[in-house]
Amino acid sequence: MCGIIGYVGSRPAEEILLAGLRRLEYRGYDSAGISLLADGEIQSVRAVGNLDRLEEALADGGGGVATLAPPATIGIGHTRWATHGRVSERNAHPHCDSAGRVHVVVNGIVENYMALRESLRADGAVFSSETDAEVIAHLIATMYADDLASTVVRALGELEGFFAFVAMSLDEPDVLVAARRECPLVVGRGDGESFVASAVPAFLAHTRSVQIVENGEVVVVRADGVEILDSAGVALEREVTRIDWDEETAEKGGYETFMLKEIHEQADALAETINDRTVRGDGVDLAEEGVFDESLLHGVTRVVFVACGTAYHAGLMGRYAIEEWAGLPVEVEIASEYRYRGPIVGPTDLVIGISQSGETADTLGAMRTARERGARVVALTNVMGSQATRDADGVLYTRAGLEIGVAATKTFVAQLALVYLLALRLAELRGTLAPERLAELVRALRRLPQLVEELLGGLEERIDRIAEWCWEAPFFLYIGRHAGVPIALEGALKLKEISYVSTDAYAAGEMKHGPIAMLDESTPVVAVATSSPVLAKVLNNIDEVRARGAKVIAVSTAGDATVAPHVEATIEVPASDPMLEPLLAVVPLQLLAYRIAMRRGLNPDQPRNLAKTVTVE
Ligand code: AGP
Numbered sequence: 001m002c003g004i005i006g007y008v009g010s011r012p013a014e015e016i017l018l019a020g021l022r023r024l025e026y027r028g029y030d031s032a033g034i035s036l037l038a039d040g041e042i043q044s045v046r047a048v049g050n051l052d053r054l055e056e057a058l059a060d061g062g063g064g065v066a067t068l069a070p071p072a073t074i075g076i077g078h079t080r081w082a083t084h085g086r087v088s089e090r091n092a093h094p095h096c097d098s099a100g101r102v103h104v105v106v107n108g109i110v111e112n113y114m115a116l117r118e119s120l121r122a123d124g125a126v127f128s129s130e131t132d133a134e135v136i137a138h139l140i141a142t143m144y145a146d147d148l149a150s151t152v153v154r155a156l157g158e159l160e161g162f163f164a165f166v167a168m169s170l171d172e173p174d175v176l177v178a179a180r181r182e183c184p185l186v187v188g189r190g191d192g193e194s195f196v197a198s199a200v201p202a203f204l205a206h207t208r209s210v211q212i213v214e215n216g217e218v219v220v221v222r223a224d225g226v227e228i229l230d231s232a233g234v235a236l237e238r239e240v241t242r243i244d245w246d247e248e249t250a251e252k253g254g255y256e257t258f259m260l261k262e263i264h265e266q267a268d269a270l271a272e273t274i275n276d277r278t279v280r281g282d283g284v285d286l287a288e289e290g291v292f293d294e295s296l297l298h299g300v301t302r303v304v305f306v307a308c309g310t311a312y313h314a315g316l317m318g319r320y321a322i323e324e325w326a327g328l329p330v331e332v333e334i335a336s337e338y339r340y341r342g343p344i345v346g347p348t349d350l351v352i353g354i355s356q357s358g359e360t361a362d363t364l365g366a367m368r369t370a371r372e373r374g375a376r377v378v379a380l381t382n383v384m385g386s387q388a389t390r391d392a393d394g395v396l397y398t399r400a401g402l403e404i405g406v407a408a409t410k411t412f413v414a415q416l417a418l419v420y421l422l423a424l425r426l427a428e429l430r431g432t433l434a435p436e437r438l439a440e441l442v443r444a445l446r447r448l449p450q451l452v453e454e455l456l457g458g459l460e461e462r463i464d465r466i467a468e469w470c471w472e473a474p475f476f477l478y479i480g481r482h483a484g485v486p487i488a489l490e491g492a493l494k495l496k497e498i499s500y501v502s503t504d505a506y507a508a509g510e511m512k513h514g515p516i517a518m519l520d521e522s523t524p525v526v527a528v529a530t531s532s533p534v535l536a537k538v539l540n541n542i543d544e545v546r547a548r549g550a551k552v553i554a555v556s557t558a559g560d561a562t563v564a565p566h567v568e569a570t571i572e573v574p575a576s577d578p579m580l581e582p583l584l585a586v587v588p589l590q591l592l593a594y595r596i597a598m599r600r601g602l603n604p605d606q607p608r609n610l611a612k613t614v615t616v617e
């Protein structure tokens with residue numbers, strides 16, 4: 001996800017911005033840029049690739065842009081993780097208005113950018129990038145009279161979506177104005193200098209005095225002070241907090257591990273993946289210029305998912321959603337098997353390779369096999385420019401940001417969200433859902449980020465109490481039915497990966513056909529028991545395992561009193577649609593695996609024998 005930084009003070013801004021961007025590299029990026037203001041001029045340098053490329057461009061004079069003399073003491077910087085618009089220099093930030101007077105760096109997505117771009121164009125704005133972010137610079141410039149702060153407050157009222165940005169104007173050379181809606185933003189207070197950034201590490205080398213910017217607020221940043229305004233422009237009191245994190249903790253956003261941080265980033269990952277694809281409200285739009293052409297979905301007679309590990313589980317969820325909503329047959333294939341099996345596949349098949357990294361050798365091999373046999377091939381991935389994106393006819397991007405923990409968490413929920421979106425779009429194109437039902441499901445999808453946020457509040461404590469009694473168990477069994485099956489499989493994989501505890505996962509109906517023989521009093525059984533047409537059957541299966549002495553931990557739906565009497569412990573998730581609740585159910589299972597690993601003294605970020613990206617067969 002993009003990183004943003006702004007500095008105003010008395011030291012050379014260029015160095016401080018570059019060093020700050022280096023501390024934000026862990027967020028992942030594909031291009032970078034800075035804008036500096038001095039002597040009545042703003043100069044901007046951007047480059048594709050890493051920060052070394054940006055430094056080279058700066059040293060070269062940035063293609064005609066010389067280092068400012070005297071050195072600028074105010075500026076903004078950005079690392080871009082592309083979402084709208086290709087990875088290119090002109091799409092890299094900062095962006096500016098047509099006259100180059102207002103420069104902005106933006107993290108997140110402006111959902112109503114198309115409508116804004118049209119109306120700004122009609123007023124004479126000339127756009128130079130394909131990004132949604134550029135509208136912010138034009139909007140501020142168009143609205144500007146004589147005060148940047150109040151202009152940003154008004155501009156914020158016009159913007160829809162979730163984002164954080166920092167703006168700098170030639171007309172007010174000693175102030176930066178930033179704003180935040182959902183995406184992170186934090187202020188650093190130094191001695192005669194101030195910072196604003198996506199995350200604390202960006203300025204930790206200079207100050208540990210921090211002010212948190214809350215949702216919907218605007219912050220006016222000057223060298224000698226900072227003012228925080230609410231969405232009506234009214235000044236707010238905000239305490240300055242002292243951060244005592246070391247640099248490593250700061251990179252983890254204060255969390256003890258990357259995995260825990262990434263579990264807590266899931267609401268963001270979902271919002272980024274879902275929101276602008278559902279702006280119509282009554283349907284889904286997957287089209288992205290030069291990336292995904294919806295004609296790939298026309299005339300499809302079968303969907304085949306090919307994937308490995310966690311991504312395979314996302315494909316399994318896709319099968320339930322697409323078959324139920326779009327009435328299309330779906331196959332889900334383990335990529336390493338599919339590629340060598342001589343699969344029967346052809347031009348009306350849509351083959352989707354799901355891969356967080358986009359570099360998994362077996363998934364790439366399976367996609368290639370399908371392509372050679374004439375199928376349309378789509379990559380569903382988190383990494384722009386990865387091999388899968390180059391091998392496919394179209395790409396559907398999850399927008400989870402860089403995932404560092406080896407165990408996939410936020411990228412999995414983003415994959416689930418995207419397969420749900422695909423299922424709804426196919427249903428819409430095929431007319432298999434009533435318009436009211438489609439709109440209801442779109443609304444339910446849009447609520448997921450908020451539900452995940454609610455769910456995470458206080459969940460860790462509850463999960464840790466459960467982990468306390470079961471962490472030493474040598475074997476765990478996970479069960480579920482219907483859309484709960486992929487979640488049972490994923491919960492078991494998470495525990496296996498990071499705790500090295502033996503696990504098995506089954507469709508609960510399979511219990512009696514073998515696995516029930518494994519159970520005794522020492523076995524914790526984790527059951528996905530969220531609302532579903534087959535919940536009564538899940539409860540029967542739970543009773544069967546309890547009759548063998550096993551202890552059951554169930555993930556159930558808040559407000560459903562039928563599950564608790566059958567189990568030792570329940571973990572409730574907020575109510576949603578029965579097809580979507582399993583996405584919520586995976587969150588406590590990730591945390592359960594996490595707390596067990598921690599109690600076993602293991603480092604969940606680097607499990608033994610595993611690599612984040614498996615580029616060999
Ligand atoms: C998930 O926690 C694992 N790291 C692993 O199963 C992973 O999902 C699998 O290797 C596929 O990786 P990909 O999504 O990058 O293709």
